[in-house]
Amino acid sequence: MGIVAVLLIEAIPFFGDVSVISFLTGTKWAPLFADKSFGALPLLSATALIAGMALAVAFPLGLLTAIYLSEYAPDVVRSTVKPALEVLAGIPTVVYGFFAISFISPNIVRPLFDSETIFTALAASLAMGIMLIPMVVSLSEDAMRSVPSALREGAYALGANRFQVSVRVVVPAALSGIVAAGLLALARAVGETMIVTIAAGGVPNLSANPLEAMQAMTAYIMEVAMGDTPRGTVEYRSIFAIGMLLFVFTLGLNLVARGFIAKFREVYE
């Protein structure tokens, strides 16, 4: 919990310079201009948009994969696919960033959507989506596998087929575990740094258009850290304010996810 104290100590002076309200609701983030402006909405919206789209990619794919692995796949397949996906999970994110910018952007986003820039929120989201798949798979597969087989057998005995058992019995029974998987993946996406720094561009931009370049919260921290920002300046403090926000969001998501997991355990253990 020392982490909270440190973030607070560094962030509080920032709110002496910039009011909390204008920080959270301001629409212009321009810390490096002479006429400084610290409205975090552009960063927040970029993070939300990218993380949301990444989850929109990873969650359905991950869930379907988990259903396949848990309910359909023969053991051989399960025991090869799972470790393969774990490899995916172990690849450093800077590599995903490189993949986004050297492959997804020029070969998928540009031809499909005719975008002008190679830095787009969409490219970052897609790479991040791939990065999140293993996490969704492994967490929701664990949840589905801990659904007692008696429940499945009960449904089979009633003449249900695999599809019905999977979708009407197993998924609802494992629902809180699956929701937790989604929330944890979202938390991971919000805090993910390198992919958005590399692929989404570095311009604060309050926009809902995924084909534009935008700067996520984490990318802003990277930008300031790479410059020579002296300690004690407003810019230096601003990254702690942003870090504080990140911490609060991810902590909230984690706590809610943990609530769901606890609920799930209560039922089956």
Added chain:
Amino acid sequence: MTTVRMRPIMTRVAAKTGEPAQETAVDYAIEARSLRAYYGENLALKDVTLPMRRNYVTAIIGPSGCGKSTLVRCLNRMHELVPGARIEGKVLFGGADINAAGVDPVELRSRIGMVFQKPNPFPKSIYANVAFGLKINGHKGNMAEAVERSLRQAALWDEVKDRLNSPALSLSGGQQQRLCIARAIAIEPEVVLMDEPCSALDPIATMAIEDLIRRLKERYSIVIVTHNMQQAARVSDETAFLMVDQDRAGYLVEFDATERIFTNPSHEQTEAYITGRFS
């Protein structure tokens, strides 16, 4: 040899607590006196008084859950390792209260050995298993010799002498249990507590262990918990029969010479239990 084994710590404690070191003419290795054992608030063992004689094999029998394991675990203070567990009453070892202030449970356990229900060798070599107890008890002298001596006493030497460095877990269940016995007697305890040592073994391995127990009692005092009536009859000199009351607290029904317990018990319950007419 029995009196030689008395070590000073215990007698000193005995003097301090005003407990006479020797109360009766009979030489008891270990005695439970009005022993009550609790798990949290639950009474598991109710006022058990049980004197176990030196160089005897004392058998403890009784239905499942009557507190046999609890009783033997009180004898070497393993009971207190369970969170929330405590005892009332006394356990005397060589006449001295083992729960008196100043008695080191660690030292006590090195003098009262224990063999568990399931063979539980360490996942190390056969040699390392036997040597471990010696090492931590600061054994001076020839380690290899001491290991060999214990393995011989446990009637395991001939089977393992060529592969002392292979993993203990590669032994059969019966061999593993004899290894655990060798491990326990390597540090030359005065008493060996055995909690259903044969329950995981086949009849042949069981016979081997029983032979071993009969031979070991010349040097050690043995307390053995068993579910096997014949086993108690075969190996023990005296037998204690425990029952469990309606509050699930165990109590001692009868304690007598084994022969008498099995031929002419004084309690109906005992007779019912040993003849299998027990609900």
Added chain:
Amino acid sequence: MKPSPPALSASRQTAFTRRWTSWAFAGVALLATAFGVAALILLLFVVMRDGIGGLSWDFLTSFPSRKPELAGAKAAIMGTLWVMSFTALFSIPIGVGAAIYLEEFAPKSWFTRLIEMNISTLAGVPSVVYGLLGLAVFVFGMNLGPSIIAAAATLTLLILPIIIVAAREGLRSVPYSMREAAMALGATRWQAVWHQVLPAGMPAVLTGVILAMGRAIGETAPLIAIGAFTSVFFTPTSPTDSFTVLPIQIFSWISRPLRGFQENASAGIVVLLIVLLLLNSVAVALRHVYARRRRW
């Protein structure tokens, strides 16, 4: 949870539809799985495609340069070695020690619970936030500057929760009977843990440690946050030197538009992935040894 029992269908028509939906669904689920695997293969192919050619002894032994053909990863590789050595030096004793304390000795008090809650919460904190923490505490607070030691301390904070959780699991997998057996022989609690429990659980503990190290090697953001340099033209000689690490070097090459630098980035990625692959193989081998030995 009351799954409404599906009614038995009498007509052949519905039976047919049901079978069809079931097959279609299975197909979609299989496709999703295939997509994940294909993405993995594509990713590995794309990021390494241009790098294999650029990988040479010169690449490994040269400093960065403004000319991509001359640039190499020497400083980054050495930096990674330095930083990881110190990270291991800090995190393994602290992490394993904390795990031993929590698993074997800690009383079941509110304080222990609080620490445990903290650890599981910390595991979900984004790594860049750890970077900010390191910046405030180690770089400025303790005046270590953007040094190897500050980096190692930051990464230690980052992976400690992982190590502690894994090590506790490893210790917990050693049956209680091992502790009992040792203590019945007159071992103290500490002797039982040190001589029996820890060695028995070691493969599992080590597996966790290695995986945590793998995580630390690939971390970029927290080290950039504490102010690590992107271009370093010397190899560090002491823990207070400034440094760069492989992922940061890769990142800095990625940010340069020149095609040659992209190839350098790819070559750097190849090196990084090979190191990770080696680490993972060791972890898998350990897990294998462990599974074989675990027959108590």
